[in-house]
Amino acid sequence: MEKFSFIAHMPDEPGSLHRAAEIIKKYDGNINRIQFDRRIDPGTVFYEVTADAESYSRITRDLADIGYLQTSLKPLDFLKFCVYLPHQPGALYEFLSYTTSAGANIAGIDFDDRGQYPDRLTVSLNLEQSAVVNKLLDQLKSRYRLEIIEYDKTGKHLDDTVFYVRYAQEVRDLIGESEEAFILSFLADTNHIAQDLMARGCDPRQVFESVLATGRTMNATTGNGFYADVQQFCITDKTTLFCFQVPCGGSIFLIRTPDEMVMIDTGYGIYHNDILAMLSRYDVGEMKKLSRIVVTHADADHYGASGYFSVPVLMHEDTLEITRRNNRAYGSRSEDSVLEAFYTRMINQFSRFRTPPAITCFSRPSGTTRGIFPVIGTIHIGDLDLEVLDGLGGHTCGQVFLYSRLYGLLFAADSVINFGSLTKERADYSSLAAFLVTSVNVDSERAKQERKALLGLALETDQELAKSGRRCLICGGHGAVSVLENGKLVAYGKIERYEAGNPA
Structure with missing residues (x-):
């Protein structure tokens, strides 16, 4: 029996944790550590399990099959734009059908028909692939009047719904590009000390910020x-x-x-x-x-x-x-x-x-x-x-x-x-x-x-x-x-x- 660690990214819906636990139990894995905090990231869960190598392989295979296993923390594209929607029932619903089909995660949305711009919808999106961004923009431009406010491919403007992706990108900025396995391991280790310090009454965000501040201060003084x-x-x-x-x-x-x-x-x-x-x-x-x-x-x-x-x-x-x-x-x-x-x-x-x-x-x-x-x-x-x-x-x-x-x-x-x-x-x-x-x-x-x-x-x-x-x-x-x-x-x-x- 060995101890293994992995990161799961689950849908923010009832039963997700139970479904993952069922898979671990199915192959006689014992959960030694689990940490999830919606205040930090609404979908990322950290696990340490004890199992034999074959059982662990089956656990990760089944988690990957349902899209739960996280094997990468590559930076997401951030897109912020304004779109002008017609004043008619179902206009927002129709617009959102495009973002949903593109696999975009809405980080922010703002509309008020009594505001300064009564026909303007402002949207911020997190997207996994640049190709998806281009396809989405082509679809929207053919249907709506569109104004791009910001498009960032560095991962520096991601919002807190993808906290760990943003953290991983900042670690990369400090140490240079690294293998995904190392970044995932570093993230899991940081999460583990955050869990330990939270039990002592510390703010988990202060833990992550203190780690980054350590590296930033060194870099800034060279x-x-x-x-x-x-x-x-x-x-x-x-x-x-x-x-x-x-x-x-x-x-x-x-x-x-x-x-x-x-x-x-x-x-x-x-x-x-x-x-x-x-x-x-x-x-x-x-x-x-x-x-x-x-x-x-x-x-x-x-x-x-x-x-x-x-x-x-x-x-x-x-x-x-x-x-x-x-x-x-x-x-x-x-x-x-x-x-x-x-x-x-x-x-x-x-x-x-x-x-x-x-x-x-x-x-x-x-x-x-x-x-x-x-x-x-x-x-x-x-x-x-x-x-x-x-x-x-x-x-x-x-x-x-x-x-x-x-x-x-x-x-x-x-x-x-x-x-x-x-x-x-x-x-x-x-x-x-x-x-x-x-x-x-x-x-x-x-x-x-x-x-x-x-x-x-x-x-x-x-x-x-x-x-x-x-x-x-x-x-x-x-x-x-x-x-x-x-x-x-x-x-x-x-x-x-x-x-x-x-x-x-």
Whole structure:
């Protein structure tokens, strides 16, 4: 027995759901999930069933025979026009006979004989084939005076009676043309998280809009829309640290020495070309000096561009496993969450995630600890030695932290973030993820433990460095590099704005 999913598009009439259930029952299929909401789309129903392969084949065959099985979500043509009808009984009935025979779905109709245009009927139609549009127009033009107001073949002006077709077209606009099977699967997955979040009191339309807003925001901040907030710090006479806050997602860190450069986190893959252009502006664009990339955790905004570089990538073994399973909640109490699994697939698709060709995993804990964190390796970069600390799995399993007590550096990934340093645009984008997964941490209690222990480590380091007048720089996964002031994170040093559209 296997679990299968499919989408049915049924006539909006009594008995349709019962007829489909009868077919599933006939072949001993067990319905695991069903979702239908007239407020979203009056004819689309989502199913997951358990059956053997032969029974599932017969179920889908019978559903297809009665026109219920949906195998495509190609954009419909949208046609809006005015037609002038004679004032006589049956005029509207005769007109509608033409639209019905053409298989047109009326999205809107407007007529008032006491209005400004008493003989004019305005009609909006959704049609499946361009050939049908031409045939219908030829029929109507030979019978009525006709004025075309709008004819759209992109699917962007469809009304809410074909909500899922319109949604699928917007997904195509974000990721490019894709196989119908992928689009249908993506739609079914989005519907599944909408169903989950509806049970928690959320508006289903907000779910679909948040998914689209995630992709739109990324796309809008590439090319001339790309920007970053940049900080530079001289760590030693030979070593410089750069922090690049890109528009969406995590910060990118670069450590430059005379002999090499090491990148810590890469940002989204969709920003790769923009990032290379930015690095050139700051005289760190000589990629042949890039020797390694260190990935703090598996989220696409920290890891997704690593496959665009041809250098070794260092990460935790659980980060590699998350990549293989395509589920950021792997290894946590949230592993079976529909929300987490969908979000991982969605964000990887929108952000153009690319897996690196050469991966090296850190060692397992050997017994050495730094506070509550096991030490699982050391990274040597010029005259810096950074301890690799194994996290507790609060934000994601496999998240690591990098630490130098001697030079006062703590790369805290997404366990310590100066939220006050985030711009409104970055905060708004981050809120989309928080809404779609309800919490960005796969284990909130462990996340609290990690944050408390890391801040304690930073404070302890600050106290040791005080004699030399230096500070512990906290490099959070998002926001500005910061220091602790009276227990609060405060942005440290100068922050410079880089704008791709500004050549200065």
